Amino acid sequence: MKQKIIDLFQHVHGRAPAVVTRSPGRIEFIGNHTDYNGGTVLGASIDRDVWVAVAPRTDGQRVFYSDFSGEKTTLASDVTARQEGETSWINYPLGVLMALPVFNLKAPQGFDYVATSDLPTGAGLSSSAAIELASGLAFCALTDQHPDRETLVKVGKHAENHFVGVPCGILDQGVSGFGEKDHLVFIDCRGPHFDTVPLSEAANFWIFNTHTKHALVDGLYAARHRECMEAAKTLGVSLLVEATPEQVEAAKPMLSSDAFKRAKHVVEEIARVGQAVAVLKQGDLVAVGRLLTASHRSSQHLFGNSTPELDFLVDRLSTAPNVYGARLTGGGFGGAVMALTGPAFGIVQAEAVAAAYAEKFGARPDILRMRTGDGAALA
Ligand code: ADP
Numbered sequence: 298m299k300q301k302i303i304d305l306f307q308h309v310h311g312r313a314p315a316v317v318t319r320s321p322g323r324i325e326f327i328g329n330h331t332d333y334n335g336g337t338v339l340g341a342s343i344d345r346d347v348w349v350a351v352a353p354r355t356d357g358q359r360v361f362y363s364d365f366s367g368e369k370t371t372l373a374s375d376v377t378a379r380q381e382g383e384t385s386w387i388n389y390p391l392g393v394l395m396a397l398p399v400f401n402l403k404a405p406q407g408f409d410y411v412a413t414s415d416l417p418t419g420a421g422l423s424s425s426a427a428i429e430l431a432s433g434l435a436f437c438a439l440t441d442q443h444p445d446r447e448t449l450v451k452v453g454k455h456a457e458n459h460f461v462g463v464p465c466g467i468l469d470q471g472v473s474g475f476g477e478k479d480h481l482v483f484i485d486c487r488g489p490h491f492d493t494v495p496l497s498e499a500a501n502f503w504i505f506n507t508h509t510k511h512a513l514v515d516g517l518y519a520a521r522h523r524e525c526m527e528a529a530k531t532l533g534v535s536l537l538v539e540a541t542p543e544q545v546e547a548a549k550p551m552l553s554s555d556a557f558k559r560a561k562h563v564v565e566e567i568a569r570v571g572q573a574v575a576v577l578k579q580g581d582l583v584a585v586g587r588l589l590t591a592s593h594r595s596s597q598h599l600f601g602n603s604t605p606e607l608d609f610l611v612d613r614l615s616t617a618p619n620v621y622g623a624r625l626t627g628g629g630f631g632g633a634v635m636a637l638t639g640p641a642f643g644i645v646q647a648e649a650v651a652a653a654y655a656e657k658f659g660a661r662p663d664i665l666r667m668r669t670g671d672g673a674a675l676a
């Protein structure tokens with residue numbers, strides 16, 4: 298990929314780049330809807346990246362190109378307006394340029410820019426965080442600044458929340474920034490604090506993307522958020538992370554049926570993240586897989602963010618040989634299922650699951666196989 302982006306840069310801008318960076322996509326491993334409840338989450342950085350190359354210009358122009366759009370766009374360095382339509386992907390690097398000064402970093406003035414990627418976009422793998430971090434690292438290197446990972450992560454999140462306008466949690470940028478091959482990233486969302494936990498190199502990830510999306514997904518997210526906050530208030534805590542499963546059980550008579558179920562999911566899911574860290578440290582993938590599938594069942598029965606399509610995939614996968622566990626990954630209400638498998642689970646088995654799904658639902662899910670990969674870095 299490095300040679301590919303150097304060649305592309307040469308082709309587009311007629312010279313060599315000064316800096317090349319990459320940053321990976323991520324999978325939400327376990328910890329579903331725990332972030333805004335102050336909880337913990339584990340994510341996997343994957344071996345697919347967004348790559349960015351830049352070179353300085355002295356005329357103050359910023360010339361953006363991505364194979365995503367296939368066209369060059371030139372903006373003066375004082376352009377701060379959000380881009381619409383074809384060029385809206387530029388909001389990601391532009392948002393990063395706007396976020397840098399917020400963290401006392403200098404944004405470069407003029408430059409030539411190229412982004413390319415082997416990471417599918419809009420597949421729930423957070424290509425947005427990957428392009429933010431790869432861009433942030435590239436812009437800083439161009440101006441001889443070397444921020445620590447946490448600052449880079451915060452710059453990316455700030456760009457996405459405040460400039461692009463997506464209220465994502467810290468998982469996306471945190472995992473893309475702190476990822477390590479053969480590790481998972483553990484995030485305590487209250488700090489946030491970041492750590493890595495070893496994962497056996499035998500672990501394989503499969504994503505089955507259904508491309509389904511509930512028509513009311515934004516409203517459903519808002520409703521879940523509200524129910525969680527309502528439960529926290531009744532429990533007398535500011536966020537659900539401060540309540541134990543026993544306290545939630547004891548408060549059942551005071552909570553609406555929905556608020557009880559949402560709170561039970563959240564506190565038990567946070568407990569599962571802790572258990573997952575413990576069994577990961579023992580290298581026990583069977584126990585890890587059981588927690589993954591339990592997480593899905595909790596989404597299905599308590600949090601109410603699964604769908605018949607996702608349940609079907611989890612039912613099939615979790616009973617298939619060489620699969621440790623499977624769960625919906627991301628916000629839910631459609632989207633993708635992740636399976637953790639041993640190396641013996643191959644494309645033939647994955648295709649069989651996809652075929653059964655297609656027979657029932659009339660459309661094939663996309664299948665992606667991945668391993669873990671390293672976090673954002675200069676290349
Ligand atoms: P996800 O983060 O799940 O992939 P998002 O909708 O949050 O989905 O982000 C996808 C957007 O990120 C794309 O529509 C595009 O604007 C931007 N993006 C991602 N990868 C690239 C790339 N290689 N080149 C240009 N833009 C990209």
Ligand code: MG
Pocket residue numbers: 423424425426469
């Ligand atoms: Mg995204």
